[in-house]
Amino acid sequence: MKNWVWGVFLFACVPTAADADDYLRDLTDKPFAYVSTSSKWAINPVPVCWEAVDPQFQAEREAVKTAVEATWSAHSKLRFSGWQKCATANSGIRIGIEDSAANAPHTMGLGNKLNGVRNGMVLNFTFEKWGAVCQGAARQACIYNIAVHEFGHAIGFAHEQNRPDTPGECLKLQGPQGPNGDKVLTPWDKDSVMNYCNPVYVNDGKLSAGDIKGVQCLYDGIPCKVDSKGMPQ
């Protein structure tokens, strides 16, 4: 989630109601989220491991697991297993922990492109060199919320603002970042945890209705339907 701090401070990129109506109309014939279907994991549960298991970060590692289980897994059949120290050759999502001004939390690709990649996901637990806003009382929420976002990437979700139908108000402030999806599964979703233009940072760690529809469509085989206004049904 590189440069996510922008998403914290730039709240003025919410599309107007008129704009929203326009692209909702355009999307009524399109199913549901911005995902890379070719990056969908073919295995379930998806193995997860930690590159290092420093005892001082046990609570933080638990918080990440809790965040993923309370969001992506709670709303779909997608599960994650392991959560132990990575073996030398370990398939699945490999998580490194780093606090570096030059290395914001991120993933090295979307979904199965992370399979077995060392430090395929990088999270920050201390925020001393990056993300000063996450220091102190905000630290726990940042760990949780950023985990929700990065695991969105790790299951195949691109940034919502990368979509071709991203409204201009958002693009003025948040350019596309990272890999694109190949399919839009929901109408452009201001509230998505994957949207830097969400006025609520990472939607306060809660999946939007579109995020939920997206993960269910991608992993549970639930058809992605929209109503006459283009909203997820």
Ligand SMILES: [Zn+2]
């Ligand atoms: Zn991101």
